[in-house]
């Protein structure tokens with residue numbers, strides 16, 4: 001069975017992670033995405049992965065993504081826009097990965 005793995009990662013980690021995944025033979029598609037909270041660019045990787053390789057796939061991502069605390073100014077278009085407040089710094093974790101594993105009904109290349 002094939003799973004569809006969606007991994008939302010930090011832009012700075014994207015090419016390092018993609019290189020590591022490609023080295024292991026995974027075929028990956030990179031999408032430019034935007035986080036709803038920070039309204040900043042991030043990267044979403046899409047990959048069809050055989051069931052038995054999902055664990056390894058996630059381990060590669062985990063080993064190549066950095067995670068650290070960071071004070072990040074939220075833009076006026078961010079969470080505080082509704083109240084009309086000036087931007088203020090919030091501390092969030094930058095880096096790491098948010099990973100979804102989905103069942104795939106059919107996977108075909110024609």
Ligand code: 2BA
Pocket residue numbers: 008034035036037038039040042092093095096097098
């Ligand atoms: P953002 O939505 O821009 O969120 C960036 C970081 O801000 C989050 O890191 C989290 O630490 C913090 N954060 C997000 N929403 C928050 C809130 N309502 N209140 C306080 N802090 C909040 P991560 O959790 O590592 O998420 C990184 C990126 O992954 C997110 O960027 C979003 O693009 C995606 N993501 C995370 N969870 C998701 C989910 N359940 N569904 C879809 N995408 C998700």
